[in-house]
Amino acid sequence: MRGWCVEAGSELAELIDRFAREDGVHATPIARVFLIRASRPTMPLHVLHRPAVCFVAQGRKQVMVGEGIYVYDKAQYLVVSVDVPVVGQILKANPRSPYLCLRLDLDPAILGALLLESGLRAGDSRQSGPALGLSATTAELLDAATRLLRLLAAPRDIAILAPLVEREILYRLLVGQQAARLRQVAFADSRLQQVNRAIGWIKRNFARPFSIDVVAAEACMSPSALHQHFKSITAMSPLQYQKQLRLQDARRLILSEAADAATAGRAVGYDSPSQFSREYGRLFGAPPRRDIARLKATPDLAFGL
Incomplete structure (x- = not known):
């Protein structure tokens, strides 16, 4: 079984490499499926991570939320249950062996339907826990993820077969180690x-x-x-969450829309330019002018991994 897993993992990496030829995050013709590639390690990247499951086929990544640090590679998958600001960093990648990842965004409606159809217990909706979790990638999950990406080579099959394979992946997650986290995503009263x-x-x-x-x-x-x-x-806290969203959007305005720091700060709700610059530097490690210059000098720091 171990030899089969190695072979399947190699095929998943080959498929991502084939359909994501350049560094970055790539949408695919399959709904909610994205391919991520990086040819070298990155600096820490501040991004808002969507609810998703991520399967690394090659390389290694680290994600930090508060004091929690999650390091994973092809042996583990990551589940994110809500939109949450994280600091992500590719730790292991090079041009000959790039970081390759499959991200499947979670659809609460599909998860809920699977729970109802399968008769799986919903669990205790009153409990809460960290938005992120890691578990070992099983042979069954790896096989399903590989079959999902094979469909990229057969576009006419995607509409019929991709939803079936997505449901299989989600079902296996719902009966796996991350079941409690996934089941809470499905129910509005959790x-x-x-x-x-x-x-x-x-x-x-x-x-x-x-x-x-x-x-x-x-x-x-x-x-x-x-x-x-x-x-x-x-x-x-909710106020800390708001601050992260403000500063990330201000960074986007300065980088993508050429706004100056004062204008970007006002646009996201800061009345004091000095407070904006101070909090911006505290989050991103440098004041706006130096931070944006660094991003422009190293373009791979600017895309959300």
């Missing part, structure tokens, strides 16, 4: 989904001041319960 409603509100309104009472009402939770579960899941 603690995770209550926090997810708060996250959605903050994402839509991050440039505006807000009170915790308003966000708690959106989540249908008390302020104290929201603060407790929000921090348990995202490793930060």
Whole structure:
């Protein structure tokens, strides 16, 4: 079985290499499936990670959330259950053996339907835990992920077969070690989904001041319960989450739309340029001008891995 796993893992890497020829994040004709390639290690990258499962076929990556550090390679898969700001870094990659990853974004409706059809227990929706989790990649998961990417070579089969293979992958996740985390994604009354409603509100309104009472009402939770579960899941408070979104969007405005630092700061809700510059430097390791110069000098730092 081990020899078969090595062979299947090699095929998955070959498929990603074939359909993602340049460094970056590549959408595919298969809904919710993205291929990621990097030809060398990167500096730490600040990104908002979507709910997804990630299978590394080659190389090694590290993701940090709060004090949590998750290092994974082809032996483990990563599950992310809510939109969460992370610091990601490719640790092992080179031009001859690039970092290669398959990302499948999670669809709560498909997860919920699978739970209902399969009769699997939903678990205790009152519990909450970190948004990220790692587990060993099984032979069955690796096989399904490989078959999913084979469909890229047969476009006419994608519409019929890709949903079937996606359901297989999600089913195997729902009966695996990350079952509790995945099952909470599916149900609207879970603690995770209550926090997810708060996250959605903050994402839509991050440039505006807000009170915790308003966000708690959106989540249908008390302020104290929201603060407790929000921090348990995202490793930060709602206000810290808002700050990360503000600073990441300001960075995007400066890098992609050539906004100056003062304009970008105002656009994301900062009244004080000095406070904006100070908090920007604290998060990204340098004030806006130096940080953007570094990103432009090293383009691979600018794309979300």
